[in-house]
Every structure is written in structure tokens, then in C-alpha cells.
Amino acid sequence: MKFYQTLNVQSEFNIGLLILYIIEGSSNISINGKTKKYKSKDFIIINDLDHYRILSAKKNVIASLCLSRVELDYFFQFNKRYYINKDKLDSSMLRFYMNKLIVNYLNNKRKKEKRNKVFEHLNQLVMTLRLYRELDETVEYSMTNDINKAIDYMYHNYKNKLYIGEVATKSLLSVRWFSDRLVEVTSMRYRDLISAIRLSYSTFDLMYSKKLISEIANDNGFTNESGFIGHFKNKYGITPGKFRKQLENDQYYPFHNKNTTLFQNFEQLNEQIKYLTDSDIDYVNMDINFKNKLSSKITTPNLLIYIRNIESLTNNFQQSKLLSMRREIGLYGLLFSNQLFYELFQSNFENNKLVHQMFSFSLEHQFDISFEVKLTRNENLEEIIMFFKRLLNYLTDCTYFYGQRSFQFYIDASYHQYNRISKIIKEYLKESNVILILNKQNNYLAKRMSHKMGDKNQIACKVHHEIDSDKDITSILKNNPSLNIFYQPKIPNRIESLISIFKWSIEFNQNISMIIDDTWIDSMIPSQSSHLMIKELQLNKESQYQLFELILTLKRLRGDIVYFNGLILMTHYLNEYQIIIFPNMKVFNRLHQRLNINGFKLGEIEYRHHDIFIKNNRILINQNSESEGNNKDTEVSFKKETGKLIVQFYTSPDVIKHIYIKQKIN
Template sequence: MMYDCNLKIYQTLNVQSEFNIGLLLLYIIEGSSNISINGKTNMYKSNDMIVINDLDHYRILSSKKSVIACLFLSRVELDKFFRFNKKYYINKDKLDLSVLKFYMNKLIVNYVNDQSENEKQNKILEYINQLVMTLHLYRKLDGTIISNNIDVYSGINYMYEHYKEKLYIGKVATQCLLSVRRFSNKLEEVTGMRFNELLRNIRLSYSAFDLMYTKKLISQIANDNGFTNESGFITHFRDKYHITPAKFRKQLENDHYYPFHNKNTTLLRSFEHINDQIKYLTDRDVDYVSIDINMKNKIRSKISTPNLLIYIRDIETLTNNFQQSKLLSMRREIGLFGLLFSHQLFYELYQSNFENNKLVHQMFSFSLEHQFDISFEVKLGKNQNIEVFTLIFKRLLNYLTDCTYFYGQRSFQFYIDASYYQFNRISKIIQDNLKESKVILVLNKQNNYLAKRMSHKVNDNKQIACKVHHEIDSDKDITSILKNNPSLNILYQPNIPNRIESLISIFKWSIAFNQNISMIIDDTWLDSMIPSQSSHLMIKELQLNKESHYQLFELILTLKRLRGDIVYFNGLILMTHYLNEYQIIIFPNMKIFNRLHQRININGFKLGEIEYRHHDILIKNNQLIINSDGDNHKNMAEVSFKREIGKLIVQFYTSPYAIKHIYIKQKIN
């Protein structure tokens, strides 16, 4: 249903003056158009793409023969479907318009083609999603928009957040630190609307969303969106959209509704005469990219492979036979990894007599007998009594001392999230009881400043780590700290299991800046990450976990198997060399918009006859609808090798949807 109102193709499009709340994308298919954005007018011609930002004031004047595709997305759609999280402003200086053009072309082709309604809708939704997720990458996350009207913009945002309430202009003006008269004048100057009209339009925007995507009664929609009664809502809706809410909902099914209404704007009714132009615009494709790699040029000696920690929240993870088998299966596949006992788990155990708890004995018995590296999370609030905590904490250390006697393990790790004073107190207690253990101060938003002053404190048994939950590039504070402190470790703990893009981003960061990274995986994700050995359990898991997270496990497994020297790394391609083996990882390129044929020329390649294996890790890029094309994926998976004197040529395809791993080694006859 989304595209029925969002995407339209106009024979002529003229808008005298409009204030945009949301994102508006225009694509000139034929002809030309004068478009003014915030007072700056430009002439746009065929194949030009225009992005009109949130809170932009615009005017469109088109020639009679111009054909323009228009895609509009309201704020509520951007938040509900694409997780914009109230950050709508796009940094157009960094935006790659060629990507948007490609998706827009695909969108238009599927919109005008004759095909079944379901197939048409699925493909259109897929390309809308790809296009909008491309915009999502270029949002301004810090919220800074350089403008003389920032106070008015904050008032508009406040109106959006409180549109359901009884809002008065005085209350909003106070939020903006302006007088009512000053705010009213500036609001009309910026938006072309008075306060009541803008508030009404915001409420109508949310009402239109409910009409499109919910089955609520019209009376309920009116009540939910701040209107005093149903009749008033219907009147206002008809005045703005030139149609009643009931007819609006009905006409969505026939695609008759369109957002711009004036005498000089008409929809394109027949698509026949633009088919050739659309074909011309969409047929241009990327050929291939060739990269030369010289084996003599090594970036540095060793690659730092990521560590893996399983975050233990539930004692059953280490006492239940089924869960134990999962961990051991993972151990066989992935090699060494550690267990990180959550603070919450031990806080609950502290409340009871855990020294005599059989489940606790069983938990440590399993962990130590199978020689897992054991770590503990320790969290202290600012106002927490350190004396009371140390008494309880010493009981745990005493218990661990007994474990070292029975099982032989001498070293544990303690990740301490506390103030520097508390950290020193706790680390001294640990060193007094378990001398070979390591203590790591976990930096958070409150004590990031310590990173700049503590490089001299780092040694074998005392370290500093910075915990992140998302892409590092999006956090300027963390970025600057990590760049200036290469001795810091990165603790990556995603909040949800399918953040593959974040893991890739942070892993590439660790390579670029030679920093150690530890990935923390929640124990509740094990069922969906690691397939069972028995077929009946596998079927049961598939039923319980409709969205398997096996891709995450497969990616971690691939990264853990990297070893040796880094031969080449450009942010998208990583190549390592170890004895008689080479590994190549091609990361997904979010800036490409179609299959891209790539060729790597490895100069100075000295191995004789080779054997290889490769596989693709398909990732989900937060798509609304994912259609897998079997033939296309088969072509994507193809890898070819060609030998020349002193050179190996590797050819393959890449896409935004897959990580490709190629393993090459010398063949022994």
C-alpha cells in the first residue's frame, strides 16, 4: 500500500510555494524544471535527481512537456518503517546521487510495467526501501542544521512530538524562547502557514498514515490524532486533500489518489511514450572495477583477529545439556572463545548463598573443565556503597580461588564499569586474591575523559576498553578517543543480533587503526545462531526462529579464521597471507546499486598449483521485503581464477547484499 500515495509520475508538476515536512525526491524523466529550494533556483533536466530536505521551502515550475517522478515520505513513515528516529535531515554534500538514480529508475520501471499486482507491489517496496535506506546512511545524526530559523524548527519539532495534546501557540513559543508574536511571524515567514494551520496539517499527516496502514475506524483516527470530533476531522481532511477520509482509503486500492492538487499539475495517465526514455536511463550499468595488489607491499605484520565473548545472562546456558551442546558445537566450529558472566546474574546470586548452590558448582565445573576463558562484568553506580560491595565481591574471589585449586585455571578477566576511584579499589582487591587476573576499566559516556589521561596506566594486568553498541563512525566522541588511544580495546555489544553492518564497520575500524576488538554475543541468541546437530531439533528451531541469525555466526566464524599478514586493505577488500594460504574478504559495498564485476590482479603470486573454496554470507540490510532471486545469486557466487606469469587474476561479482570470502592455498599432490 505504501507506493499508492508516495510515488507518482506527473506530466507537468507545478507547486507555487510549499514547506516540506518529511523527504521529497524528484526525478526528471523528460523535459526540464525550475526548482527553487530555500530561495536558490536551479534548472534541472532529464536524468537529474533532486532531494528536498525536511524543513525546506520549495517551489516547482515545469515546462508543459516535462515528465517528473515524485516520491514523498512523511516523517511518520520515515520513523515507523525506516527507523530514522527523528533525524530526517540528509547531508546532500556527501550523498551519492548515482545510487538514488539507479533505485529511482528501478522504481519507475516496475511502476509503469504491466505485471501482477502482488509482484509489482513487492518490487516497488523493495526499491523504495533500498532508496530510503541509502538516504538513511547520510542523515545528520548530531542534529545540527545551520540556519537562521533554528528556533522555529525546534518549535515545529515540538509540535510533532506533542500533536495529540491541546497545543497553544504560547506554549510552543515558550519552548522556543520567543514571544508569541515573534514566533507567529517567524513561523509564517518560514512555512507560509499560521500556527493552527501547521498543527492541523501535522495531525492530518498522522491521520493519513492511519488511513493507509491501519484498519482503525475514522472516528478512532480522529480521536487518536488530536481532533475534537469526527465531523471536524472529515472537514479538515477534505479541505486539504480534496477527498473525504473514507474515499481516500477506498481509492488507495485503485491508485487514484495523488498529493499535489492545482490547475497546472496533472498526472501522467499513459506511460507508453516514456518507455523508451526509461529504458535508456536504466540500461546504463557499471562494467567492472580492476584492482592491482602487490605481494611485496604489506601493510603491517599481523592481523588482529577479533575475540569472542558469550554474554551469560542465564545460569541455564551453562547447566542445561541442550545449551551446553550448543556451546561445544560452537567451540568445534569457531575455536577458542570466552564466557562473560553478566553483572545481573551474579547480583542475583549474591542475594543467595551461592557458595552452596549446586547449579553454580555445575556452571563453573562445565566452564573450567572445557577450558573456556572466563570473564566477569562488574558494574557500580556513582552512589553505590563501595564498602558493602567489596564484602560481597570478596566472597566471589574466595570462591574463584577454590576453583583455581581444583581445576588449575589461574587467570580470570574482570570488566569493571565504575568510576576511577572504585576501579582502583576493586582492582587492588583482585590483585591481592588472584594475582594473574586482568582488570579492564570499561569507559562509558560518563568517564570517556579518562581515556586521554590513562595511556600510561595500561600494562599486562590493567587495561582500558571502550564499549560500543553501534557503528563507531556515528559517535564523534568515541571516534576521537579511539583514534588518539590505539592501546584501547573495543568491546562491541550489539543490542539486537542482526546488526551485521555494525559488526563489519567496527571490524574494519579495528584493522584500519590496529586495535583489538572483542565481540560480545548474548546467550539468548545461541538458539537462532547455531543450528542443532539433530534434524528434528533443527526443524523445531526453524519454527521458533523465523529469522535465523546464522549469518551472524557465520560472519564471526569467518573473521576468527583470518590469520597472518595483511597484504591489502582498502575498506572494502581485505587480503591476508599466511604461509601457503591466502584469504580474501570482500565486504558489502553500500554505494553500489547493482551487480559489480570486480577483478583483482595479485602481482608477485608465487604459489604453484592452487585449490580454493569460497562462500557468500547473505546479509539483510533492514529491508521491508526481501526477494531472493536464485539465478541472480548463482551468478553472484561465481569466482574464477586465471594464472599469468607472476600473477594470479581473481574475478567475481559483488553486491550490497553479501560478504564474499575466498580461501586460496597451495595444492599438494
């Protein structure tokens, strides 16, 4: 971060994000040929590949924050496929973060303290910017898709000896056409652009590693150390060694010309900005009108326990845990993993007592049973079918003894393999469902051939991480309203991902099945034994219990969707209302919200709520129907007016809040 008394920069080509914040005065800034006069407190984002020109007078003060593409990739998983949609920016919230960042930066600069707070606020700022990111395939850049592909290829192969002919050939372009178009788009020749990319990555190594200069040169595609030093000095006006030494003294700045000067009077600047950030609470009013309520029903998520080992269903302790979960959250299913499937495949399972015990426990307690089956293209399909016939024959006997006739089979295979297996299943278990798991080979089926899937044959998409920006899956959802989404986190603290997928399911009205690993159950349900509780408290640090609490909360939702804006979800069922407030990443600390619910017709009400604290790995449940709590963060208040209910509460980026309201019976 730098502060400029005057900032006059000729047209540049940006690799990363450049954030400008005008503190005093005004400045004429041109981005991609469009010039606009920006005034005090304006927040400006310059994306990757944007051309820009900045012209400001001597009395101006402009804060500049440069986030290189390497830093964005490494620290914030904000890779170059995304850009910031500047038309949708919430400038007030971004100014709030920027003020906090600047004040703490200046305080730390003056006091020479550690910069932990600075990085925390920087993280909050970038996480907020992530809310406005979009895939760059949708942005109308002046460059063509072919140039996009070529630049992307340069990014991926910058460490290698990379000739212009190779890049042009890989992008199916002629060298001359590619060279001319690259200059039009980037204002840089090929040699300068590949050098800029390499310098961007090498600067990252200089800042965040202890590598020798020669190692950095070699690791980033330069032929030798002297060549690297020459390129670095030509671009930045300083040698790599001096740059590294001056980092602590804060003498390096990115813009180099005679008309640009750094700001010096930091004391005055600190006082000027501090008054803007004295309060850490913002107040927001929202109106909810029942006349405009959504007509769609809330799709309650399903839950499947992913069974990796037979012991999970044969060990008495694990069995009690599963039954305790049944009492806590109601019905859920068991998904036998592909690993367990192959263990049965390789053994004489019909005569195995543990297998009998496993199925006996599952069927006696009326768990829905599902099987995960993954097949490669080289799999011996005939052997698999023979095993399937044995397994299906065994399950047919189980239906005779226990009465359960329906099983689920999730097949991750090619469409040909899926067809063969589904026909065999229908021969033995007519009432069972067969679900095809999407993969790259059968995406076409999901997009164009879903009409061929019968009532008992369905399509599902299995995901592990956040997917809200996945264009391929979104296009599949639009064409397949009956598509199932399977969320299976590899680690238990993917709470942001679950929230993202749940919101996504509301938008497209999709079914979600959440798959929880059987190894996490120990810490999800409290034990009666003290020594086990100690073990579970250690596991709780990995957020298993938080994930369980969130799943439990989502499963309790029912009825019509009254209101949903991405942050607040309200549902209505008979004489009850439920409100979910998701973490608000747009605010720095806390947010006081007031919901004005118009058209509310219930008489006297009672309520309860609980808060899930997801950042500090702790759970605080506050149930209160009479009086308000002492902690403002967990406080909820209600006020009745004619035809209106006013709900007020505090929330923050760390909290998921669930409020349950129903009519009071005297």
C-alpha cells in the first residue's frame, strides 16, 4: 500500500488488482478508454488486463493498493479466471474496510508494530471483493477468446523456454496475427508480456521467500541471473537485491515517473481518516412484504452418512452414536462407500458374519441404504455385473426378512456402463433408484439427454468445494430442474461451501444431499463418557460439530420461501416462521439489522434462536423466549405493530443466526 501526493501515470497494462481510494481532492482516471472524474472517498477497482491512465493535481491524496496476480492466487485463491464486476460493487462497505486498513497501516507504520491487524483487514477487504467476482469468460473484453487462451497458456508455462511460435500454435493462430493482436490488446509485445508475467512471480519470491537471486531467476523462466536483474531494473528502476532490502523501509513504490510523488505527512492523514472508522457498527433496515412472497417451497436437505468401514455399523459404540444422531436430527440415510463396495466385491461376503450384522443393524432400524459405485473405463464390466447379481440377490433376501424394498445406487461411470448396470438392478430390485453421477464424459447427457432418464433413473452432481461460480454446472441446473446435488466435503470445516451450495439450491430449486464422513461422528454427538468427551473437544477444533449444527438447522426448515436476498432467508409453514441470517462478509465487525415484516398476521408470539459461531471454532446456543440476553451479539428483540412485526438483531461475519417464531398458545 502506498499514499501519493500526486499520482500521474501513463497507460499501463495491469496484471492483478489495482485498488485506488481518493482521500483528498479529485482525479481524472481513464479505464479502457472511458474517462471519469473521481472525487474524495471514491473507491476505484482496476482489473487484470485493464488499460488505465491516472491524472491528479498536487493537492490530491490517493491511496493505492496493488495486489499482484501471484498474491491473489496464493493467499486468497482468487485466480485469474475471475474479475471484479465493478457495476455491482457495494462501495460503502468497501470504503469501510479500506478506512480500517489505512488507519491500521498508518498506526503500525508509525509505531513499527507487527502488522497482523493490517493483514486481517486486508483479508476482509479481499474476501468482500470476492463477493463481486465473475468468470472472465463472461466479461466483454476487447480481446478475443483466442488471445485469452494464448495469455492463459503463457501464465501456465512461464517457467519454461517459451517461444512466440509455440504460443501461437497452441492457440491455433499465426505468429504474425497473434503478435499484432497482442499489441492491440495489451499494448505490449510478446517479449515484454512474458517478461512482465515472470517478473510478477519473481517479485512474489523476493517478497515472501528466502531464495537466492540466482534461484529466483532460474525458478521463474529467466535464462540467467544477470538477465533477470536487467529485466527487473528496466521495469521497476531498482535491482532485485535493493528491492528486497528496501521492503522493510517501505521505500519501494510501483509507479515511477517524474510527475508522481509519495505523500509524506502521515500524522495528518491518520487523523483525517480515523473519524470515519470510530464506530464498528452499521445499521441496516430491510422491508419484507408478504404480498410479494415467493411461491416456491423450501427444499429441505437430505443427510447421508458415508460408511467407509464395516466397523462403523458393527461396533456397539458407533451404533449408539448413529442412533443418537437419529434422535437429534430425525431420518437420514447410509451411503456405503465405493471402498466398502470393493471390499465386498473381493470377498465372500454372503458368508461373512460382520456383513450380516452390518445389514441387520441398518435394516432393523429402517435406515435408507445407498451404494456408491465408481467405474473406470478399463474396468472389467462383466466381472462387476456378476458381482452385482450376487449383491442384488443378497439384498433381495434382505427385503424378504426386513420388508425394505427400495435401495439407492449412485453410479459414477460412463453412460454405457451405467445402462448395463441399471438394467441388472431393475431385474432384481424394481423399486430401487439408480442415479448417474456427473463427470466430464457425461456432462452432455445431463445437458441434452435428461429426457431419456426415467422416474427411477436420475442424474446427480457431486461437489466437494464451493461451486457458485461454476458455469458448466449452472448451465446443467438450468436445463435439469430435477437434478440432485451431492455435497461431500473432504474436510469438515467447509461451512462457507455448504452455505454457498444451499443458497444455490434455493436459486435453482434443487435437492441437496449432504454426505458426512463416518469418522466425524464421534465429535458430532456428545458422549456420556468423560474421557471420550476430552477426545471430542480436541476434534471439535476441526469444526465437525459446527458443520453438524448447520446441517441440523437447515434440515429443520420447511414451508414456503417468504423472503430470500442471499443473506437472509425467511420461511413460513402454518403458524410458524423461520429466519436464517447467513454470515455477512460485507461488514467489518458487527451489523445491527432491523427487519420490517409487513403483512404479519399472527397474534401473540413466542420465539427461540441459536447462533453458530463459525470463525472461532465454538458453538454458543442461546434460547430465550422471555428476556433478552446480555451479549449484544446474540441479542434478538421483537416489536409488534398493526400488520407488522419488527425483528432487530446483531450479526457479524462469524455468526450464522437461526430465529424460530410461532404463535403462542395460552
